[in-house]
Amino acid sequence: MSQTKKFMYINRKAPYGTIYAWEALEVVLIGAAFEQDVSVTFMDDGVYQLVKGQDTSGIGMKNFSPTYAALGDFEITKIYVEQESLEERGLTLDDLQHLVWEDEDEDYAEKDSIRLVSRAELGSVLAEQDVLFNF
Amino acid sequence: MKLTIQVNEGPYQHQSADSAYYFAKAALEKGHEIYRIFFYHDGVNNGTRLTTPPQDDRNIVARWSELAKEHDIDMVLCVAAAQRRGIVDDGEAERNGKDATNIAPGFRISGLGQLVEGGIQSDRLVVFGD
Numbered sequence: 001m002s003q004t005k006k007f008m009y010i011n012r013k014a015p016y017g018t019i020y021a022w023e024a025l026e027v028v029l030i031g032a033a034f035e036q037d038v039s040v041t042f043m044d045d046g047v048y049q050l051v052k053g054q055d056t057s058g059i060g061m062k063n064f065s066p067t068y069a070a071l072g073d074f075e076i077t078k079i080y081v082e083q084e085s086l087e088e089r090g091l092t093l094d095d096l097q098h099l100v101w102e103d104e105d106e107d108y109a110e111k112d113s114i115r116l117v118s119r120a121e122l123g124s125v126l127a128e129q130d131v132l133f134n135f
Numbered sequence: 136m137k138l139t140i141q142v143n144e145g146p147y148q149h150q151s152a153d154s155a156y157y158f159a160k161a162a163l164e165k166g167h168e169i170y171r172i173f174f175y176h177d178g179v180n181n182g183t184r185l186t187t188p189p190q191d192d193r194n195i196v197a198r199w200s201e202l203a204k205e206h207d208i209d210m211v212l213c214v215a216a217a218q219r220r221g222i223v224d225d226g227e228a229e230r231n232g233k234d235a236t237n238i239a240p241g242f243r244i245s246g247l248g249q250l251v252e253g254g255i256q257s258d259r260l261v262v263f264g265d
Contacts, residue, residue, distance in 0.1 A: 003255065005254070005255055007251075007254065019176060020143075020176065020265075023175065023176055023215075023216060026215060026247060027175075027247050027250065027251070030246065030247040030248055030251060031247070031248075031251040033248070034248070034251050034252070034255065036251075036255065131254040131255075131260050132260070132262075133141075133250075133254070133260070133262070134262050134264075135143075
């Protein structure tokens with residue numbers, strides 16, 4: 001498997017209520033071992049997955065949101081968040097976790113992982129991908 | 136064209152298992168190759184042989200098994216998703232101390248890496264689900 005493909009994982013669902021978000025994250029983490037050109041997108045209700053300060057104690061579910069902060073350690077450095085999806089839900093970038101990655105080539109400088117993109121811009125990014133995993 | 140198909144929904148509750156089946160069948164008839172069919176989320180329920188639909192309804196599980204046999208298709212149930220939902224083969228029964236198995240013929244249980252590898256090896260990954 002020498003070829004490298006552009007892989008994008010698209011998250012469109014709220015973190016709880018259904019299992020899609022959690023099982024999608026499992027695919028992202030496993031997939032990181034395959035050394036593809038990976039990006040992750042959060043759009044529609046999927047933007048709720050990144051909201052900071054989640055508390056699941058009332059619903060008996062594991063709060064898996066801290067795992068997103070580990071994506072940088074898995075060399076997943078491109079996380080697209082759709083601007084309109086945030087706005088439609090009354091959210092801003094400040095409501096989301098601050099996700100970073102460390103750039104080895106620049107003395108492990110911390111860099112932002114989240115790229116805020118418009119719906120139209122996201123369309124162009126989608127068009128560049130080889131494989132879309134849609135959750 | 137070489138295809139990997141991902142099925143994310145269980146049978147009967149949701150049409151995606153039917154749509155994926157008809158897509159797979161049509162693709163094979165057109166001469167395309169199916170590299171793998173990967174069942175994820177509730178999709179793993181497509182692989183239990185204990186399914187007993189009414190006689191006048193389609194048997195979704197048996198239909199998959201027949202398709203796999205006829206065309207020698209690799210049909211994989213995600214192990215983590217299958218464990219959560221109680222889909223068990225001999226190996227899983229032994230590992231997890233279960234007293235029964237229910238995997239249907241033509242299916243095997245393996246890891247999510249099989250899905251990712253399907254995406255790498257195939258010309259298209261086609262996903263069925265919400």
